[in-house]
Amino acid sequence: MNFSIRQIFTFREVMRSGSISQAARTVGRTQPAVSTMISTLEGELGFSLFVREQGKLIPTPEARFFLEECEAVLERIERIERTVSKIRSHEAGKLRVACHPAAAGLFMPRILTDFLQGKDDLEVSLIMRSSDVIEDLIASQQFDIGFAETPEPRPSIKQTDFDLESVCIVPESDPLAAAEQITPQDLDGAPMAVLFEKHPMTVRTEAAFQRSGCRFRKRLELRTWAPGLQFVAAGMCYMICDMITAYGCLQQRQTTAGLAIRRFTPRISSSVSILTPGYATPSLTSEAFTARLCAAIGHMQAEIETSLSL
Template structure:
C-alpha cells in the first residue's frame, strides 16, 4: 500500500502539536488510531521519524527535513486554494474591451464604475478603435468584448444589442431654437450645420431625412468625432444631430440638448468573440451597460 494523504496529515499534526495526544486533538481522532497511522507511515518509508523515550516522541533529523517539505507543500496548496477561490470572485481578473472612441468617452465610464464597485480587484484594458480595424481585431479574437454602433455580422463574433435610443439635436444655449422643447427637421432650415464625416452611416441617415423633408441646411464643417461636433456647436459654429450618449456627456456650459420629433435610432451592439475563452466580467459589464434611464427620447413620427 502506498503512502496516503492521511499519513502525511498525521505526521504534520504530530510535528505541529509535539505529541500524539495533541495531534489527536487537532485531528479529532483517537490516540490509538493516530499511533497506528504514524507507525504505518514509518513502515512505508523504511525509517523512523521519531525516537520514543518514556512514552514521548522526539523528531529525528529526517523528520525535521520532511516536515519542512510538507509545510512548503501545504503553503503552496493553500495558495492554490486561495487563488481558485479568488478566481470565483473574479479578483485580479483582467477584461480587455475594444470600442469606438465615442463609446469610451460617453458610455463606458458609468458602467465601469458600477463593475469595479462590485469587483474592486478587477483590471480593465480599454482600446479605442474605428472600423475596419475594430471589426478585424474582433474577428481575430483579440479582445474579450467589443462595443460598436450598428454592428454588422462578423466571422467568429456574436452580436448582441446593448441599447437603442434616438439621436438628438445639440445647439448653443443662446440660440433662438433653444427655447423649443422639441425640434422638427424644418427648424433647421437655413441654419449652419455641423456634420459627421461623409462616410459615417449616421451622417447618411441624417442627410437622407433632411432631403426627404425638403430642408436645406448650410453644411459648414464636418468631422469624424461626435465629441468634436459638440464642441464645434458649443463654439457657435452651427447646429448638429448626434448620438444621445455623447450629447449627454458634453451638455452644459453653453451647450443644450433637445429631442427631435423624428426618430433616428441610435444603436450600440456588443461583439462577443466565439473562439476566445469567455471572461465572466464581460457579461457583468454588459449588465452594467443596460440599466434603465439611458439618455434618449421617446420615438415620434416626423
C-alpha cells in the same frame, strides 16, 4: 509514493502541535483517523516520522527534513487557493477591452473604474479604435470585449446589440432649447456638425431631412462627435449625435456648460454592440464585465430618458 495533500496537511499539524489529539481537533477528524493517516504516510515514505518517549510524541530527524518540503508544497497550494479565489471573484487575471471613440473618453473609463475597485491584481488593457478595427480585433481573439457601432453579424463574433436613440445637442441659449423635441423643419438649412459622409449616422440623418423636404447643411465634418460639443456650445452649429456622447454631457455638466439635450424626431438609431470572440470561451472576468457594461448601458438610457422628459 502515493500520498495525499490531506496527509501532508495533517502531518504538518501534528508537527506544529506535537500531539495527535490536538492535530485531530485542528483538522476536524478523530484521533484514530489521524493516527491511521500518519501510519499510512510512514508506510508510503518508508521511514518513521515519530517515536514515543515517556508518553511524548517526538519527531524523527527525517520528519523535520520532510516537513521543510511539506511546508513548500502547502505554501504553493495555499497560494493557488488564493489565486483561484481571486479568479472566482474576478479580482485577478487580465481583461482586454477595445472601445470606439464615442465611449472611450468618459463612458468606458467610468465603468472600468467602478469595476476595478478592490481588484488590485486584475490587469486591464483599454484601447480606442474605430468600430471596423474593433470587429477584427475581436474576431481574431486579440481582445476579450469590444464596444463598437453595431456590425453585420459574422460567425467569429458574438454580439449583444443595443438600439439607442440619437439626440439633438443645441446651445442652451438657443430658442430651440425650449422645445420638447426638435424636427428637421426646425433645423432646415441650419449649420450642422456631422460625422464623415459615409458614416451610418450621417446617412440616416440626411435621409430623414430629405424625407421631410428639408435642407441638411453640413457645416462641420468630424471624425468623432467630441469636438462638435465645443462648436455647439460656441453657437456655431447644431448636432444630432449618439446617446453616449449626450450622456457624457450629463456626466460633465461643468465642462460642457451651455449645452441642451433634446429629443429628435423622427427617431434615428445609433445602435451599438458588445462584441466578444465567437470561437473562444469567455473568462469569468470577461463575463462579469460584460454584465456590468450591459447594466451601465441600461442606466444610461434611463438617465437620458429622464433628461429628455424634463
